[in-house]
Amino acid sequence: xxxxxxxxxxxxxxxxxLEPLCxxxxxxxxSLAELRSQLAAQQLDSTPQDITSLLDVWIRxxxxxPVAKSPNRFELNAQIHDFLAYLRREHRxxxxxxxxxxxxHLERLAxxxxxxxxxxxSNDLARQLRLLDMRVRDVxxxxxNDEQALVAVAERAKTSDRQIPLRQRYAEVxxxxxxxxxxxxxxxNADGAFEQGVRKVExxxxxMLTEQQRLGHLVDDDMLLRTHARILEMQTSAQLTxxxxxxxxxxxREEARRHNAVTRGAALALSAIRRKGIDAVPQAAMPMFTRxxxxxxGSSGQVEAYxxxxxxxxxxxxxxxxxxxxHKGEAPRxxxxxKEMLERCEEALPMPDLMHWLLExxxxxxxxELLYWFSRLSRxxxxxxxxxxxxxxxxxxxxxxxxxxxxxxxxxxxPENSASTPHAS
Amino acid sequence: MHLDLSELxxxxxxxxxLFKGYHVSRRDPELYAQLSNFQxxxxxxxxxxxxxxxxxxxxxxxxxxDLAAAQVNKTAQRLALFxxxxxxxxxxxxxxxxxxxxxxxxxxxxxxxxxxxxxDLFIQAEVQTQDELEEKIMRRxxxxxxxxxxPGIYRFLPPMHRFLDVCxxxxxxxxxxxxxxxxxxxxxxxxxxxxxxxxxxxxxxxLDLSEFVEGEDSEEDALARAIAEEQELDA
Numbered sequence: 001x002x003x004x005x006x007x008x009x010x011x012x013x014x015x016x017x018l019e020p021l022c023x024x025x026x027x028x029x030x031s032l033a034e035l036r037s038q039l040a041a042q043q044l045d046s047t048p049q050d051i052t053s054l055l056d057v058w059i060r061x062x063x064x065x066p067v068a069k070s071p072n073r074f075e076l077n078a079q080i081h082d083f084l085a086y087l088r089r090e091h092r093x094x095x096x097x098x099x100x101x102x103x104x105h106l107e108r109l110a111x112x113x114x115x116x117x118x119x120x121x122s123n124d125l126a127r128q129l130r131l132l133d134m135r136v137r138d139v140x141x142x143x144x145n146d147e148q149a150l151v152a153v154a155e156r157a158k159t160s161d162r163q164i165p166l167r168q169r170y171a172e173v174x175x176x177x178x179x180x181x182x183x184x185x186x187x188x189n190a191d192g193a194f195e196q197g198v199r200k201v202e203x204x205x206x207x208m209l210t211e212q213q214r215l216g217h218l219v220d221d222d223m224l225l226r227t228h229a230r231i232l233e234m235q236t237s238a239q240l241t242x243x244x245x246x247x248x249x250x251x252x253r254e255e256a257r258r259h260n261a262v263t264r265g266a267a268l269a270l271s272a273i274r275r276k277g278i279d280a281v282p283q284a285a286m287p288m289f290t291r292x293x294x295x296x297x298g299s300s301g302q303v304e305a306y307x308x309x310x311x312x313x314x315x316x317x318x319x320x321x322x323x324x325x326x327h328k329g330e331a332p333r334x335x336x337x338x339k340e341m342l343e344r345c346e347e348a349l350p351m352p353d354l355m356h357w358l359l360e361x362x363x364x365x366x367x368x369e370l371l372y373w374f375s376r377l378s379r380x381x382x383x384x385x386x387x388x389x390x391x392x393x394x395x396x397x398x399x400x401x402x403x404x405x406x407x408x409x410x411x412x413x414x415p416e417n418s419a420s421t422p423h424a425s
Numbered sequence: 426m427h428l429d430l431s432e433l434x435x436x437x438x439x440x441x442x443l444f445k446g447y448h449v450s451r452r453d454p455e456l457y458a459q460l461s462n463f464q465x466x467x468x469x470x471x472x473x474x475x476x477x478x479x480x481x482x483x484x485x486x487x488x489x490x491d492l493a494a495a496q497v498n499k500t501a502q503r504l505a506l507f508x509x510x511x512x513x514x515x516x517x518x519x520x521x522x523x524x525x526x527x528x529x530x531x532x533x534x535x536x537x538x539x540x541x542x543x544x545d546l547f548i549q550a551e552v553q554t555q556d557e558l559e560e561k562i563m564r565r566x567x568x569x570x571x572x573x574x575x576p577g578i579y580r581f582l583p584p585m586h587r588f589l590d591v592c593x594x595x596x597x598x599x600x601x602x603x604x605x606x607x608x609x610x611x612x613x614x615x616x617x618x619x620x621x622x623x624x625x626x627x628x629x630x631x632l633d634l635s636e637f638v639e640g641e642d643s644e645e646d647a648l649a650r651a652i653a654e655e656q657e658l659d660a
Contacts, residue, residue: 262593284501288446
């Protein structure tokens with residue numbers, strides 16, 4: 001039997017050496033040579049004999065234990081390791097299954113308590129109640145430890161190198177979620193083992209309190225009330241731990257999932273594009289605003305003239321009509337609107353020659369205006385057009401040579417029209 | 426809503442930029458601050474003028490075209506293709522695509538190898554040379570506010586989330602995934618040739634199923650192959 005005081009004294013005395021070693025032991029075991037070199041690095045003025053005697057002390061106090069089947073490798077005694085981890089706030093995440101096992105045990109204890117009460121065995125009842133109380137403390141301790149461990153998991157994920165792949169960076173988060181948080185959600189669910197266990201113990205304790213009033217006291221009421229309060233504390237604590245875990249890990253998990261979804265989406269899109277071209281991915285044609293482009297018909301000469309005129313633009317002085325003067329002569333005609341022209345054109349269907357009709361309608365019209373209407377009306381979807389032979393037309397000021405169209409209503413012969421292809425002009 | 430035009434002090438430059446198809450983000454602090462302070466006013470004003478201003482909570486503003494008038498936008502297709510390529514390229518290299526596309530940067534010197542690696546795909550975006558890649562894609566990204574050019578690098582800006590959303594919507598597109606599977610060659614039916622008939626006849630035992638067992642094996646193999654392919658696709 002090793003005296004506890006000596007172990008504690010050794011831990012306190014050698015804390016400066018033990019603490020850095022803990023990190024190494026967290027990763028695995030150390031060989032004797034590695035241990036010696038670690039200690040030598042920390043104690044520069046120590047001799048090899050000093051290190052040997054130090055290691056001897058630790059081994060004698062069971063702080064260091066040899067690894068099974070490898071006598072030259074050492075690890076920290078598991079109990080000491082846990083104690084040091086607690087002191088260093090280095091928490092290892094436990095298993096959800098452990099909590100479940102504790103809860104099943106709580107349920108069994110509730111049964112034993114009931115049995116002891118039924119046979120009025122006050123000693124056994126007190127013993128079982130103490131066991132129950134300690135078991136609840138175990139669960140509470142575990143929950144507190146797990147919560148700290150979860151914080152550490154989230155911190156590691158957040159602080160690790162941004163350059164390493166997200167999948168790698170969040171591997172621990174994803175594993176923790178699947179192995180701890182998800183089963184914990186099941187466990188703490190309304191119909192999960194946690195609630196069931198707690199309810200069963202609670203019922204036994206409350207029934208006992210009432211029965212004691214009737215049958216007389218076997219144990220102190222306070223003890224029952226304390227245990228009951230602790231059970232409720234355990235339940236709240238589990239819910240809080242779970243909520244905290246979700247708050248910590250859910251965003252990280254979502255980020256990792258989103259990352260996977262983005263990478264997978266890109267790969268899927270590329271594979272579709274490779275096989276069927278960019279049009280196979282309709283999502284790629286994301287709606288993007290583009291400056292509306294004016295479409296106007298004009299020869300290169302016209303464009304040149306337009307630009308030339310723009311460069312030498314001079315505003316005309318605005319002439320406002322005078323109120324006292326009546327308007328003399330013919331009023332200037334308002335320009336024709338597209339709607340008006342379309343209606344007139346529609347009324348004149350079927351039209352053997354569009355250009356000829358335009359010249360009839362606007363005998364004094366400017367050539368570019370007539371050509372504009374020619375282009376606009378011949379492209380109108382509600383008309384069916386047929387190209388005519390090339391011939392000359394005489395406008396007010398020019399002679400134009402073009403292939404005009406005969407226009408028909410597209411509605412009249414829908415079935416035929418669907419098969420015909422429009423002529424490019 | 427009451428609109429006080431004197432409040433909208435950046436109206437002209439904001440409209441000019443948005444009208445070009447530009448995405449305003451924190452990169453343009455003045456415009457961005459104006460838009461975020463008077464978001465509703467700007468949206469109402471532009472709506473009345475027939476422009477739909479989108480305020481994305483991830484920190485950027487842009488105009489969307491009228492859906493009825495929207496045509497297939499070549500630039501959008503080109504930039505989306507570039508995003509797909511970049512995401513895959515970064516993931517292949519073990520880098521984090523989201524970290525790069527959400528505020529990270531891409532070295533100019535990485536472009537030639539990217540072009541070389543994905544030449545077959547870049548051709549679909551009518552990009553064949555480094556100059557074309559810079560001109561048709563990188564410059565366009567800069568002009569539209571998706572990226573900014575800094576010495577030697579291109580830095581990606583928050584509006585890139587629009588393309589990341591495209592990746593997500595592709596991932597959720599079951600039809601697209603199904604159409605990819607449908608182009609896989611159909612399994613060729615195995616015809617029993619005359620030899621195998623004869624082999625069957627050779628067996629003395631009329632209940633000998635060895636021929637069929639072989640068939641079952643190959644079916645299992647095919648299933649295993651299909652599962653492996655599926656997993657490969659999932660990975």
